[in-house]
Amino acid sequence: MQQTEQTLLEQMHISELDIEYRKQLLNFTAEHAAALAACLPLISERIDALVDAFYQAQTSVDEIALLIGDADTLGRLRTAQRRYILDLFSGAYDVDYVNNRLRIGMVHKRIGVEPRLYLAGIHELKGLLVGALRRGLGDGPQCAAVLDALDKLVIFDVTLVFETYIRSLVAEIETAKNKSDRYARSLEEKVSQRTQQLEQLSRIDPLTGVYNRRYLAESLAATLRAAQRRGEPVTLVYLDVDDFKGINDKFGHPRGDEVLRGVGEILRSICRTEDLSYRYGGDEFCVVLPNCTVAAAEAAFCRRLVQLMAEQLPGVSLSIGVDQTGPEDYDLPETLISRADARMYQAKHAARQQAPDAEESGGGAAAGRPAVEGAP
Ligand SMILES: Nc1nc2c(ncn2[C@@H]2O[C@H](COP(=O)(O)OP(=O)(O)OP(=O)(O)O)[C@@H](O)[C@H]2O)c(=O)[nH]1
Numbered sequence: 531m532q533q534t535e536q537t538l539l540e541q542m543h544i545s546e547l548d549i550e551y552r553k554q555l556l557n558f559t560a561e562h563a564a565a566l567a568a569c570l571p572l573i574s575e576r577i578d579a580l581v582d583a584f585y586q587a588q589t590s591v592d593e594i595a596l597l598i599g600d601a602d603t604l605g606r607l608r609t610a611q612r613r614y615i616l617d618l619f620s621g622a623y624d625v626d627y628v629n630n631r632l633r634i635g636m637v638h639k640r641i642g643v644e645p646r647l648y649l650a651g652i653h654e655l656k657g658l659l660v661g662a663l664r665r666g667l668g669d670g671p672q673c674a675a676v677l678d679a680l681d682k683l684v685i686f687d688v689t690l691v692f693e694t695y696i697r698s699l700v701a702e703i704e705t706a707k708n709k710s711d712r713y714a715r716s717l718e719e720k721v722s723q724r725t726q727q728l729e730q731l732s733r734i735d736p737l738t739g740v741y742n743r744r745y746l747a748e749s750l751a752a753t754l755r756a757a758q759r760r761g762e763p764v765t766l767v768y769l770d771v772d773d774f775k776g777i778n779d780k781f782g783h784p785r786g787d788e789v790l791r792g793v794g795e796i797l798r799s800i801c802r803t804e805d806l807s808y809r810y811g812g813d814e815f816c817v818v819l820p821n822c823t824v825a826a827a828e829a830a831f832c833r834r835l836v837q838l839m840a841e842q843l844p845g846v847s848l849s850i851g852v853d854q855t856g857p858e859d860y861d862l863p864e865t866l867i868s869r870a871d872a873r874m875y876q877a878k879h880a881a882r883q884q885a886p887d888a889e890e891s892g893g894g895a896a897a898g899r900p901a902v903e904g905a906p
Pocket residue numbers: 737770771772773774775776778782783784785786787790811812813
């Protein structure tokens with residue numbers, strides 16, 4: 531249920547039973563209530579003078595005059611105070627009475643009346659009422675009984691006003707805390723998103739869009755551990771652009787960059803979701819194919835790679851070395867990489883033997899040649 535749908539009494543869990551208990555604590559009895567009620571005519575007669583005297587005293591304090599602020603507010607306050615004084619001598623100190631006292635506490639908090647000002651005000655009012663009662667009743671036992679009852683009732687009221695005041699204060703603190711909690715959470719989310727973005731960026735080679743060498747070291751170890759748990763093979767394809775230096779020298783560095791970007795695009799386009807491609811450095815790339823053998827990699831991945839190279843980068847060829855680890859024994863990441871690298875060199879060497887002039891023709895070894903060397 532929303533706070534605005536509950537009375538202050540309900541919000542503060544004050545029941546009729548609780549009201550009676552509070553009266554018991556102060557030893558405020560039906561006789562006390564009756565003694566006060568008996569003075570209602572006397573007080574009613576003097577009510578205007580009492581309210582006048584009260585606000586004269588209040589507005590003479592600069593701080594209070596500033597809080598009251600204007601004639602309309604003063605008018606409203608006078609009406610409220612008049613009702614309060616009559617309530618004090620009504621003899622009925624029930625749920626409605628308590629609810630009104632709680633509201634006073636809340637309004638005081640809202641308009642910034644601090645406890646010291648409220649207490650000074652109630653002290654002033656009590657003094658005026660005591661004076662009026664003494665003058666009206668004389669200093670006999672009836673007056674003493676009424677003053678005793680008034681004393682208890684004022685304490686009863688002050689307790690209620692303070693409880694609402696404190697409750698409003700706690701609610702304010704809770705609201706501020708919730709606000710700062712929400713802000714901290716949103717900040718945490720932003721930081722974690724940004725960290726993820728930065729982590730992702732730190733793994734990517736900016737030129738080709740494939741992962742970088744640093745991430746290969748990290749992720750290949752994890753891939754091998756996972757494959758070992760499942761008893762699956764992992765194949766690594768190592769590839770190098772043939773005579774890349776020649777491309778740079780003959781067609782310029784931007785063309786060299788374009789070739790590297792093109793290789794990166796081709797690799798990304800033929801990788802399955804679980805395959806990851808990396809730029810190992812310069813013109814060298816690695817592709818890790820989990821749950822794949824050398825034979826399967828050569829038949830599918832390498833064949834497609836050579837085909838796309840011929841279509842998309844005519845005149846540029848690759849030397850490719852393929853090697854596998856698992857499913858029985860598993861190599862360390864660096865061993866698998868260096869074995870595939872060695873196979874790539876074998877393939878490059880074999881191609882050079884077959885076509886010794888090709889690399890002087892400008893585009894590297896014969897474009898699209900299947901210079902693939904795999905594990906036997
Ligand atoms: N355009 C460009 N060139 C690069 C980049 N990184 C490295 N290189 C160049 O790539 C060339 C690689 O040359 P090498 O290692 O001799 O390899 P290669 O010319 O392909 O010779 P082989 O591997 O024997 O076929 C070097 O000249 C590097 O300067 C890059 O990001 N962009």
